[in-house]
Amino acid sequence: MEVKKEEAEWEIHKFGGSSLREGALFLKVCQILEKGQLPKKASVVSAIYGVTDMLSLAVDRAKEGVDIEASIESLRKKHFVIIDDLFRGGPYGEELKRGFEKDYQSLLHLLKTIEMSSYASETLMEVIMGYGEIWSAQILNNLLLSKNKKSQWLNAREVLYIKDNSPEREVDWNLSQLKLKERLKSFDKQFLIITGFVASTVKGVPTTLKRNGSDISAAIFGHLLEAKEVSIWSDVDGIMSADPRYVPGARPIKTISYSEAMEMAYFGAKILHPKTLAPIIDKKIPLRIKNTLNLESPGTLIGENFFKRESKSKSGKEGEFLKTSIKGLTNVDSLSVINVEGTNLVGIPGVVGRVFKALHDENINVLLISQASSEHSLCFCVPYEDRFITKKALEKELYRELKEKFIHTITTSDPSSILAVVGENMIQTPGVASRFFGSLGKANINVRAIAQGSSERNISAVISQKEVKRAMKAVHAGFYLSAQTLSIGLIGPGLIGKAILKQLNEQKNNLKKDFDFDFRVRGICNSKNMLLSKTEIELNKWSDDFKDKSVVQNLEKFVDFLHTDDFPHTCLIDCTASSELANFYPKWLSKGIHIITPNKKGNSGKYSLYQEIQRSLNQKKSYYFYEATVGAGLPLISTLKEMIQTGDKINEIEGIFSGTLSYIFNQFGGDSRFSKVVLDAKEKGYTEPDPREDLSGIDVARKAIILAREMGHKIGLEDVQVEDCIPGPLKGNLTLIEFMERLHEGDQSFEDKRLEAENKGELLRYGAKINSKGEVFVSLRSYPKNHPFCQVKDSDNIVLFKTKRYKERPLIIQGPGAGPEVTAAGIFSDLIKLTNSLGKD
Structure with a gap:
């Protein structure tokens, strides 16, 4: 300069x-x-x-x-x-x-x-x-x-x-x-x-x-x-990168050119x-x-222009590159979009000049003009208070054209706003428009009109005024000018819910400092009560606040409170096992609410619900992450998706999917009778409160269904062949106490199976197999001692992917597959994936 x-x-x-x-x-x-x-x-x-x-x-x-x-x-x-x-x-x-x-x-x-x-x-x-x-x-x-x-x-x-x-x-x-x-x-x-x-x-x-x-x-x-x-x-503190009333994370702009400053001033920087x-x-x-x-x-x-342009490769990060491409965004509110439309508009000479002369004669200020390249429509923005005068002036000027149907309609809109992104270096920077409109799209903001000046120092979009706050925050974060902010609601603060809240509390500051991720937990609810905060809940004392300050739970009010224009994105974390909650997924996704869950019911329940969820996702309004439904923190679903997306053919998936049953059959043998091992697992918290939920094999079946559906198979729970681990005499309507007292009655049956396997040099393992036809088998089987399934320890899960590419040697994923901490880690990983997805074009 x-x-x-x-x-x-x-x-x-x-x-x-x-x-x-x-x-x-x-x-x-x-x-x-x-x-x-x-x-x-x-x-x-x-x-x-x-x-x-x-x-x-x-x-x-x-x-x-x-x-x-x-x-x-x-x-x-x-x-x-x-x-x-x-x-x-x-x-x-x-x-x-x-x-x-x-x-x-x-x-x-x-x-x-x-x-x-x-x-x-x-x-x-x-x-x-x-x-x-x-x-x-x-x-x-x-x-x-x-x-x-x-x-x-x-x-x-x-x-x-x-x-x-x-x-x-x-x-x-x-x-x-x-x-x-x-x-x-x-x-x-x-x-x-x-x-x-x-x-x-x-x-x-x-x-x-x-x-x-x-x-x-x-x-x-x-x-x-x-x-x-x-x-x-x-x-x-200076010209801000956005109006702080709409974007609390707006920052002062250190240097800005004359041209950029005038653009921002024209479009509302007060x-x-x-x-x-x-x-x-x-x-x-x-x-x-x-x-x-x-x-x-x-x-x-x-x-004068302060910016010396660097190439993308030299500047290193895409975020820094886009950040230097624009200086800020600004808005003008209280506008109305006037739309003049007609199939024969193109054939009317001088119509555009007549339109704006009529407005000039009425002393009406036009703030933005947009015309379709087909010339079949012309739209522009005027102050909202002038919309009726504008329409009346145009109807008078274009009376003959309206009468002869050369022009079909002249319409006004409800209160609208211009949102403009400004930057001198936009001129030669690819991807700015994509980032701008991509950010609006991911925040479910409908664009009514678009304009870009020939100077290419700004791109403007007209949106509904009621959405301007959410739009400003989304675009501001999209260009890395402020943190990517999520309004988060957690449903089900049980063992897994508590673990994810603990992990969020420990990492929140680092994520904001190092990655510009701003996770705001604004709501926590269980089946009876809910705790809400306009800004965010203090996670270091949420449990005390939940006891002292929570109100009676109302799920509709809970979701509406979280899904507000004050935040560009809303995410619900469902840590329950509720079928009822899963039924709400399509509705929430259609509203633009993102969902992260370890709840298997949405993806393994009725196939009609699964289809509804997929249709909601096809609207491209929201994201749905459910990695923790199958392998807790193990990347099973993401790996399967990537193999399919890259053209690999899945021949077979076989695995030990239950951490509980993995532990039981790893410990079973010798002096450790079956009933004793199950009781030990229950006391250590490895099983559900009622171990029959694990021993039934239904949980494993649900996980197998989720994977089979990812493979493209139309399958339900009724199609799965399940061999459970509940002893025959105990399959009646017993109370939990009765079941536990009589569990030893099945010891001999399981001991006979163990000895049969041992005589073949094999070990018992409980797992599931999915073949290329979509057939699913859940059962207790024996495997050679050198088989990968026999190498797992404690409560580990292990999954073998046999595919066209991994034919001779299957792809193996192994690790802890159960427990609140690792499941919460899987949820946390999905939360990071969601935030990264929101930041992409």
């Missing part, structure tokens, strides 16, 4: 009303000015916070004949409180009060004039509305003088001239430069305090630069004084008015936005 020459004498500091709301802030402003680097420092000031509105209210009261003396008293009190705070009755303060009293009397006469006629001319309004800056400039000037600083205040109306009858407030540069030069001919001070906002017409009539005029004043005086730099001080930069661009004067309340913040520096 080209900077100003070292010979520059002036630096400009503009202070807004929020920087001058109290005496302490005036003192801080003095400190900022005193720390200036150049010999001459000009400060352009706004009115004290609230004063401009007070003056406007005083005029309204005068029109209504309501107690104008009270208006004057309010202004007097506002200023005298600050004067007393700063000067403590000293001479500089008393001087100010005497001068202000004269102004208050003049203002009172003006208000009485308005009261008499119930009317305020534009010129009178301009005079009155400029008082605030005159008062604040004098206070700051006297404060510097009281500190023995060489300072002088300047009423900008004496040097800044606006061309007569100029609605755009065009500066007469030659006259203004001449008057300022004359005024500063003998200037020998260090500080010049200038009134912002106010000016005069060439004829000498007082006027103003309208709202945001003080910022423009600073840029104008930067131009006139050929300043080295202009600084605008407010109560924010910290900067689009006209502010115009006076300083031709002289290449940098403008810096800083925070009076946070001097440590570097703020935002606006100048």
Whole structure:
């Protein structure tokens, strides 16, 4: 970037009303000015916070004949409180009060004039509305003088001239430069305090630069004084990468080009008015936005193009590459999309010109235009309050075309917003549009219209205003400008649920710091109660809060609370074994809610439910991860998916899928009778509370069904051949206590099977086999001692994939397949996969 020459004498500091709301802030402003680097420092000031509105209210009261003396008293009190705070009755303060009293009397006469006629001319309004800056400039000037600083205040109306009858407030540069030069001919001070906002017409009539005029004043005086730099001080840390009201993770932009800043200002970045930069661009004067309340913040520096483009390979990470491609995103709300549509629109010469001339005649501002390449439709955005006037004007202008059916419809929309992504380096960066619209799509945001300027510095999309908060967060995170945030609800805080909450609590900060993943657990519920938080639940004490602060469970309210526009993405973690909850999966997925679960019922229950889930996923609104349904933390499903997706043919899958039954048959033998091993497993927590749920083999069958369906087979539980491990005499309706007391009655039967296997040099193992036809067999079988199944220890699972590629030597996956910690690890892994998927194009 080209900077100003070292010979520059002036630096400009503009202070807004929020920087001058109290005496302490005036003192801080003095400190900022005193720390200036150049010999001459000009400060352009706004009115004290609230004063401009007070003056406007005083005029309204005068029109209504309501107690104008009270208006004057309010202004007097506002200023005298600050004067007393700063000067403590000293001479500089008393001087100010005497001068202000004269102004208050003049203002009172003006208000009485308005009261008499119930009317305020534009010129009178301009005079009155400029008082605030005159008062604040004098206070700051006297404060510097009281500190023995060489300072002088300047009423900008004496040097800044606006061309007569100029609605755009065009500066007469030659006259203004001449008057300022004359005024500063003998200037020998260090500080010049200038009134912002106010000016005069060439004829000498007082006027103003309208709202945001003080910022423009600073840029104008930067131009006139050929300043080295202009600084605008407010109560924010600079231009933010997005509106912090919508994106709490928005960050200050360190550097931004003039063009980027103007794009962001045009599309709603309220910290900067689009006209502010115009006076300083031709002289290449940098403008810096800083925070009076946070001097440590570097703020935002606006100048020429700061960015030197690097190739993707050189910059390393895709995230860093895309991050440097854009500077931020911004939005304009309260719009209506006007759509003019007709199959014969293309054949109407000059129709577009007529449309916009009709809007110009009605003084309607058009903020975005989009036309289909077929020219069969034209849409554009206007302020929402102007939608009916717009439609009426177009119906009048296009009356004949509507009557002859050349144009079919002219429609308006409900409240809409423009969302724009801005960046100088978008011009030569592939993938920006894909990332933008991909992020919106993954947040289930419908795009109504699209536009891109020929400069390629911004891409704009029109969306429903009610979705703007969610859209802003999704796109902001999509470009790595803030963390990828998930609103998470956990259903079923049992052993597995507690384990995943513990793991999230341990890793949450590291994930946000190292990977920009922001996991917000905002809801936890069981079958009776639920705990909710607007921001996030404190995971280090969730159990206590659940006891003390939970409310009666209402599943619909629980889900609706989590799925809010305040968060771009919602994820439900179902840690139950509930068939009822699984029935909700299609509905939740269709609403754009992501699901992660170890619950097998959704993928192994009725085939019609499985089909509904798949249809919901085909809508591409959400993700569904269920790795933990089969192998806990083992990557069985993902491995199977990848083999199928890469064209491998699955011939057979065989495995030990139950950690409980793996443990039982690893321990069974010798002095360890079957009943003793089952009791030992129950006491160690390896079995379900009722071991018959494990011994039935149904859990293994469900896991086999899930894998078979992944292979493409239409299969249900009724199609699986299951040999259970419940002794024959105990298959009746026994209570749990009765079952456990009589379990020894099956010992001899299992001992006979063990001895039969041992005589063949084999061991007993309980598993499942799925062949290429989709036939599933679940049974207790014996295997040679050198078989991989006979090498597993304790409660390990093991699965063999025999495929076209892995024909001679099957692919083997082995490891812990049961237990809360490893199952929670599988859920956590799916959560990471989900977040990575949301970050992809």
